[in-house]
Amino acid sequence: MDIKRIGVGPRMSKAVVANGMVFLAGQVADKAAGGSVAEQTKEILATIDELLAQAGSNKTRLLSVNIWLSDMSAFAEMNSVWDGWAPQGNTPARATVEAKLAGPQYAVEIMATALV
């Protein structure tokens, strides 16, 4: 098996490990859905920590991250949480753009790729 999948659902997997890398699905908040941007970002980053751990990786090994905000006016609020979480000295490449997400309860979605 050269591909290991984590949290395999009928529509997508939560993480896919192959070729020495782990590809995470776009993560949105669950408990914090509908809550503040800061709360949603905190939950998402905690979920990413968990998924990276399950894949044998961690946030110091992040390569590239895509962030979508349903409203770009939340940029500073999202970053206030991101900046406290981002591994200093080992920050990933990143791009953040605005996009309407799968439901109005979601203000933030984050998709990450890391080295295992």
Next chain:
Amino acid sequence: MDIKRIGVGPRMSKAVVANGMVFLAGQVADKAAGGSVAEQTKEILATIDELLAQAGSNKTRLLSVNIWLSDMSAFAEMNSVWDGWAPQGNTPARATVEAKLAGPQYAVEIMATALV
């Protein structure tokens, strides 16, 4: 040659194979352009199957997929086709957001990465 390109055009290639992976260009419908979201999604997924085959891969080896919908209200209709196509037990990581696409005839765009 450590990079193999498929469908090389002056602006982009349809697929790029390197490092044991294949990176597909964002696919939109051609014949089904202007048609229903379901029709567009079917054509796009068939094109992805073809490009993956040309690269020596297939949908059970998908790693990560980005989907853009020109209107998020089409989420269920797109998923109704996706769910029938997605390889059960081997689903990729995925993120779906809303974005205006290159022309109004396009309702769906899908960009995929797979292991060769």
Next chain:
Amino acid sequence: MDIKRIGVGPRMSKAVVANGMVFLAGQVADKAAGGSVAEQTKEILATIDELLAQAGSNKTRLLSVNIWLSDMSAFAEMNSVWDGWAPQGNTPARATVEAKLAGPQYAVEIMATALV
């Protein structure tokens, strides 16, 4: 060290090299911010050339590129610059969608992945 980071900031790195690939952060214009789409695209592509060089790569080794335009009506203007820059015979996979970017002075953002 199996990961090399270039332009490491507290929020993100400008480029991350790992696994034989380089992952660039989403690039926006600096000097040309607020200027024409063509001017912004030129500056961004020059920055990408520089970052690829720092990573030991170059534009003929691009694998996959994501482009965001704050207004899809700029598609032709962005492409007029892109088409003159894109390495003929070695074009990457690419997807372009519309998205509001981090500030109104930005009309174009480009995120690229290349083989080192």
